[in-house]
Amino acid sequence: MTQRTALRLHKALARIWAPEPGWRGWLTTNNNNDIGRLFLAVATGFFVIGGILAMLIRAQLATPGSAFMGPEAYNQVFTMHGTVMMFLFAIPFFEALSMLLLPGMLGTRDLAFPRLGAYGLWVYIFGGSAVIIAMLMGLAPDGGWFMYPPLTSAAFSPGLGADVWLLGITSIEVSAIATAVEVVVTVLRYRAAGMSLSRMPIFAWYILVVSVMILTAFPPMILGSLLLETERALDWPFFQVENGGDPLLWQHLFWLFGHPEVYIIFLPAAGMIATILPVMSRTTLLGYGWVVAAAVSLAVLSFGLWVHHMFTTGIPHLGLAFFSAASTLVAVPTSVMIFSWIGTLWKGRVRMELPMLWLLGFFATFVIGGLTGVMLAVVPFNWQVHDTHFVVAHLHYVLIGGYVFPMIAAVTYFQPLLTGRFRYFRLGEVAFWLVVPAFHVTFLAVHVAGLLGQRRRTWTYDEGQGWEILNLVASIASFVMAIGFALVILDILINTFAGLRGQRNPWGAPTLEWAAPTPSPTYGFGSIPIVRGRYPMALDPDLPQRIAKGEGYLADTARNRRETLIVDTMTGEPAEVAVLPGNSRLPFLLAVVTSTSFLAPLVGAYWLSALALSGVVIIALIWVWQLVPATTEGPVDAGRGALLPVASETANPPGWWGSLFLLLADGVHFGSLVFGYAFLWTVAPNWPPSSYLRSEVWPVMLALGGAVALIAGPRLLARAIGRPALPGLLVATCGALALAAAAASVMLARPAPEGHAYDATLWLLAGHTAFHAALVLIMLGYLSLRRIAGHALRVGEARIVSLWADFAAATGLVALGAAWLPGAFA
Amino acid sequence: MTDVLRIALPFTLWIIGFCALYALQGLVCSHHWPAGLDGRTALVAAAALFVLGQGVVLAAVLSRPAATRFAQRVATILAVAALAAAVWTSLPVLALTVCG
Numbered sequence: 001m002t003q004r005t006a007l008r009l010h011k012a013l014a015r016i017w018a019p020e021p022g023w024r025g026w027l028t029t030n031n032n033n034d035i036g037r038l039f040l041a042v043a044t045g046f047f048v049i050g051g052i053l054a055m056l057i058r059a060q061l062a063t064p065g066s067a068f069m070g071p072e073a074y075n076q077v078f079t080m081h082g083t084v085m086m087f088l089f090a091i092p093f094f095e096a097l098s099m100l101l102l103p104g105m106l107g108t109r110d111l112a113f114p115r116l117g118a119y120g121l122w123v124y125i126f127g128g129s130a131v132i133i134a135m136l137m138g139l140a141p142d143g144g145w146f147m148y149p150p151l152t153s154a155a156f157s158p159g160l161g162a163d164v165w166l167l168g169i170t171s172i173e174v175s176a177i178a179t180a181v182e183v184v185v186t187v188l189r190y191r192a193a194g195m196s197l198s199r200m201p202i203f204a205w206y207i208l209v210v211s212v213m214i215l216t217a218f219p220p221m222i223l224g225s226l227l228l229e230t231e232r233a234l235d236w237p238f239f240q241v242e243n244g245g246d247p248l249l250w251q252h253l254f255w256l257f258g259h260p261e262v263y264i265i266f267l268p269a270a271g272m273i274a275t276i277l278p279v280m281s282r283t284t285l286l287g288y289g290w291v292v293a294a295a296v297s298l299a300v301l302s303f304g305l306w307v308h309h310m311f312t313t314g315i316p317h318l319g320l321a322f323f324s325a326a327s328t329l330v331a332v333p334t335s336v337m338i339f340s341w342i343g344t345l346w347k348g349r350v351r352m353e354l355p356m357l358w359l360l361g362f363f364a365t366f367v368i369g370g371l372t373g374v375m376l377a378v379v380p381f382n383w384q385v386h387d388t389h390f391v392v393a394h395l396h397y398v399l400i401g402g403y404v405f406p407m408i409a410a411v412t413y414f415q416p417l418l419t420g421r422f423r424y425f426r427l428g429e430v431a432f433w434l435v436v437p438a439f440h441v442t443f444l445a446v447h448v449a450g451l452l453g454q455r456r457r458t459w460t461y462d463e464g465q466g467w468e469i470l471n472l473v474a475s476i477a478s479f480v481m482a483i484g485f486a487l488v489i490l491d492i493l494i495n496t497f498a499g500l501r502g503q504r505n506p507w508g509a510p511t512l513e514w515a516a517p518t519p520s521p522t523y524g525f526g527s528i529p530i531v532r533g534r535y536p537m538a539l540d541p542d543l544p545q546r547i548a549k550g551e552g553y554l555a556d557t558a559r560n561r562r563e564t565l566i567v568d569t570m571t572g573e574p575a576e577v578a579v580l581p582g583n584s585r586l587p588f589l590l591a592v593v594t595s596t597s598f599l600a601p602l603v604g605a606y607w608l609s610a611l612a613l614s615g616v617v618i619i620a621l622i623w624v625w626q627l628v629p630a631t632t633e634g635p636v637d638a639g640r641g642a643l644l645p646v647a648s649e650t651a652n653p654p655g656w657w658g659s660l661f662l663l664l665a666d667g668v669h670f671g672s673l674v675f676g677y678a679f680l681w682t683v684a685p686n687w688p689p690s691s692y693l694r695s696e697v698w699p700v701m702l703a704l705g706g707a708v709a710l711i712a713g714p715r716l717l718a719r720a721i722g723r724p725a726l727p728g729l730l731v732a733t734c735g736a737l738a739l740a741a742a743a744a745s746v747m748l749a750r751p752a753p754e755g756h757a758y759d760a761t762l763w764l765l766a767g768h769t770a771f772h773a774a775l776v777l778i779m780l781g782y783l784s785l786r787r788i789a790g791h792a793l794r795v796g797e798a799r800i801v802s803l804w805a806d807f808a809a810a811t812g813l814v815a816l817g818a819a820w821l822p823g824a825f826a
Numbered sequence: 827m828t829d830v831l832r833i834a835l836p837f838t839l840w841i842i843g844f845c846a847l848y849a850l851q852g853l854v855c856s857h858h859w860p861a862g863l864d865g866r867t868a869l870v871a872a873a874a875l876f877v878l879g880q881g882v883v884l885a886a887v888l889s890r891p892a893a894t895r896f897a898q899r900v901a902t903i904l905a906v907a908a909l910a911a912a913v914w915t916s917l918p919v920l921a922l923t924v925c926g
Contacts, residue, residue: 188830197829198896289896292833293903300837301911304844316855316925318869321918322848329911570829570893678849682856 039096062475074459075142082145104513107192122591127171141165206271219669221257236760244757255306281348327377358409365401390450421499434484441477510535527552653796692823703742707809709735714802772808829897836908873916
């Protein structure tokens with residue numbers, strides 16, 4: 001192909017992938033470049049807000065007996081600082097970078113579910129804005145970022161603050177789960193031809209691991225928020241000791257999320273380090289396989305540490321020892337990574353560019369934070385410094401050193417790719433030399449203040465305790481650090497708009513994202529690349545030109561739609577053609593109604609919440625209806641002589657993969673609910689309740705029969721392609737109704753969930769069952785409507801419904817069994 | 827997906843075993859635990875089963891090679907590490923009071 005052909009291809013693809021013109025384009029775009037940039041800008045805005053709150057804290061603590069803030073304001077400020085930094089900045093920021101960079105790294109044109117990405121963005125913006133607006137109105141939560149009851153119960157935290165946190169943050173977690181599903185499916189299936197598992201860029205491994213962690217760590221937190229909000233709004237006593245609840249249940253659910261959260265934040269940064277460090281060292285990553293193994297093991301180990309945040313709650317010594325042992329284990333995979341990076345530096349020739357400076361800042365800081373983490377894993381030391389400023393200093397060493405510094409390195413490293421401009425103004429170096437030394441002065445002083453006994457979360461302190469100089473030094477240095485961070489942002493902005501127009505791949509990086517033009521166009525690649533190694537740009541320097549000329553897959557634009565390649569998960573062989581959706585208002589509208597359903601209860605508008613929820617259902621149905629064409633088209637030409645099926649016509653379409661991983665999160669949510677029930681049953685002080693639920697035979701028969709029909713119905717549907725679908729639809733519908741009726745029998749038998757935590761939990765178990773039966777009914781209704789409209793039923797659609805029906809049946813049986821068994825044996 | 831599952835399996839089993847051990851300890855120390863049954867014996871037996879299970883996983887990984895050398899290598903590293911993690915996190919059942 002000639003240069004002219006490449007230009008024609010570029011113009012055709014740019015037209016197909018273009019967002020709508022004008023401001024409406026921002027509301028309807030779902031391209032990863034646009035969504036990623038918006039995500040990045042909003043997350044940076046929240047970082048600035050969180051930073052200002054940090055400065056308020058340090059201003060207050062600079063001197064003893066300060067009158068700068070009263071305790072009410074201080075409580076809101078430190079709660080919001082933690083909340084903003086953890087939920088509104090850290091996670092969205094790496095999600096933004098992943099959205100922007102991952103398709104390029106993997107050699108695909110976009111993420112697997114572009115509309116889901118746009119939906120996640122808007123839910124995040126609405127939820128985050130609600131929390132910030134509440135703060136500006138003086139309605140911010142003030143119970144600390146981990147919101148322990150009974151402090152945050154309605155009795156001790158009246159008003160809206162805690163509700164803002166519980167509802168606002170939960171909606172943001174929905175956004176994180178949406179993005180995680182999208183990322184997992186993208187990494188597993190949407191890659192360049194020939195990109196096997198062993199050829200995946202190291203960041204893809206990290207972000208795959210992190211996304212699975214989000215899917216498994218966030219559900220316990222969502223459940224905890226649901227329980228606490230239900231307790232506050234409806235007086236269901238999950239955490240009230242006098243009524244069979246236990247506040248420790250909250251701590252378990254929170255830290256089941258909260259500890260993995262630390263690694264959810266660290267691992268993407270580690271992925272960036274493992275990507276950037278070899279390039280800055282002009283070599284390749286040492287021990288790729290070991291680093292993958294370390295990332296996987298660290299991710300899972302992080303789920304076995306949650307109780308180390310609860311060492312002072314009176315748990316038996318054996319329990320403490322389990323978690324102390326697991327906590328010390330974490331040092332092993334972390335060290336494997338650190339030594340891999342040191343070895344990479346050792347075998348290469350380091351160039352001291354700005355990203356490398358930040359990586360060195362990371363090493364100096366994170367290793368100290370890791371070592372104080374090992375100190376905290378030792379139970380007697382933990383008891384000594386629990387809830388002191390030592391813990392504050394430790395977590396800032398880990399989170400700023402282990403996350404913020406590598407992320408600044410990542411932004412400066414990828415700036416040429418994202419903006420098309422190379423750094424010219426050298427403000428960044430000045431910022432680095434302000435931030436890193438000032439950080440260490442600040443938090444070394446805070447460490448010492450903690451060791452001397454200064455408690456965290458106290459709005460002031462008295463003179464004469466030896467903390468005055470330490471706090472003053474920490475506060476002055478923290479302001480220097482804040483000035484440094486402001487310069488970081490200024491440096492990036494200036495170089496984005498006034499930097500040098502650079503050539504492609506200025507760092508000489510070997511990974512695929514640098515094969516795209518800079519700045520990356522909306523369609524990413526002119527054709528889907530073919531890779532033959534882990535470092536495609538090093539193996540084949542002419543690759544960018546050949547991709548642009550259309551020598552890869554899917555270079556033909558005749559079908560006039562957004563297409564990308566789906567590959568075999570293990571080998572990377574081309575398998576299917578994915579047709580991606582175009583611009584749409586639906587993600588924005590769905591986010592509006594979703595956020596309304598979450599936030600309306602804040603002002604007591606439960607009717608509006610219910611109305612918005614029905615809006616969610618309607619828009620979701622329209623969304624799916626639009627995605628699947630009425631007719632099938634058979635295999636299509638994917639280029640290079642390959643005839644591949646369209647993904648939506650296969651047995652396991654992208655929606656099936658997305659459902660699979662969404663159900664993983666749903667399953668963990670359900671598991672957390674069962675854990676909560678078992679926890680209360682085992683250790684809550686006021687158990688057993690005055691009586692257990694005793695079921696009659698008919699609800700049990702309904703549940704068993706319903707489950708069998710739910711499992712069988714969709715399978716009948718899948719086998720009925722080209723034949724009448726009515727039997728399968730009827731069987732599945734009867735199954736869902738029977739299961740829902742069995743669940744309703746539990747609620748009818750125990751009509752007062754506010755009386756005891758046992759009854760409240762039964763209602764939740766039954767509610768979970770009824771909710772999933774209703775979901776299946778909605779899906780069956782959708783399939784019926786498609787049949788009535790004359791659309792071809794696809795095996796993939798039936799298999800998606802089958803997944804959800806199996807889940808509803810299995811969890812329904814477990815939930816109802818758990819509700820009925822204690823009564824049967826009592 | 828088989829290779830991905832092979833890589834995920836060893837530590838997934840570790841977290842299940844670890845949580846089960848902790849849950850058993852909670853049950854042993856609750857009023858539901860039968861009076862005649864020795865809690866430590868139950869915990870030691872569970873820990874032994876936990877370690878044995880991880881050993882079986884390692885043996886399975888070694889005896890049935892993955893489709894690619896890379897997946898085999900990573901799965902082997904993880905199976906060995908998960909076995910070591912199981913031994914390390916089970917050790918407290920031999921040394922500490924069960925409910926004190």
